[in-house]
Amino acid sequence: MPDFINIIERKIIDQLRFDFSNCHVFGQYPEATDVKYPAIILEIEGSGPFQKMMGEKVSFGSTGYTGEIYGIIYIVHVLIDRDSEITVDGEKYKQRRLMNYLLLNIANTMTDIGTTAKPWPVTVDVVEQELQNWTDVGYDPALELWGASVVFMVGFQNYRS
Numbered sequence: 001m002p003d004f005i006n007i008i009e010r011k012i013i014d015q016l017r018f019d020f021s022n023c024h025v026f027g028q029y030p031e032a033t034d035v036k037y038p039a040i041i042l043e044i045e046g047s048g049p050f051q052k053m054m055g056e057k058v059s060f061g062s063t064g065y066t067g068e069i070y071g072i073i074y075i076v077h078v079l080i081d082r083d084s085e086i087t088v089d090g091e092k093y094k095q096r097r098l099m100n101y102l103l104l105n106i107a108n109t110m111t112d113i114g115t116t117a118k119p120w121p122v123t124v125d126v127v128e129q130e131l132q133n134w135t136d137v138g139y140d141p142a143l144e145l146w147g148a149s150v151v152f153m154v155g156f157q158n159y160r161s
Contacts, residue, residue: 022086037081045073070158080146099146128155
């Protein structure tokens, strides 16, 4: 049986690393000594059945499986220190301008996962995904960090024999 949660998580991490090669993408919170900026951190927040199917044998395109719609909730964090800088179309982006750029473009990446251009792996049947609004957007003067967080939910068909 495929390991759907890890397949989905790997796709998200790989897509973020591909689309933001000028940032550091972490699949979990890095140790304080290992963090590098600008940082994009994918944190799994929860998972579990969204909807149990009626009956013991359901069909998701084939027969003989028990299953449910299962979901995973991630929080994506963006952290930028005062020295973070990337170049976009020949212009240097820093601090708040860099934050705004990353918020918009990370949202675009997360929304586009599952499209023809950025498909989910064929081994997983994602039936729903939702990106919520960025929250906790701001600056911490004591740490000299800009940051923001967004919730991303993925629902998929969980096949069990």
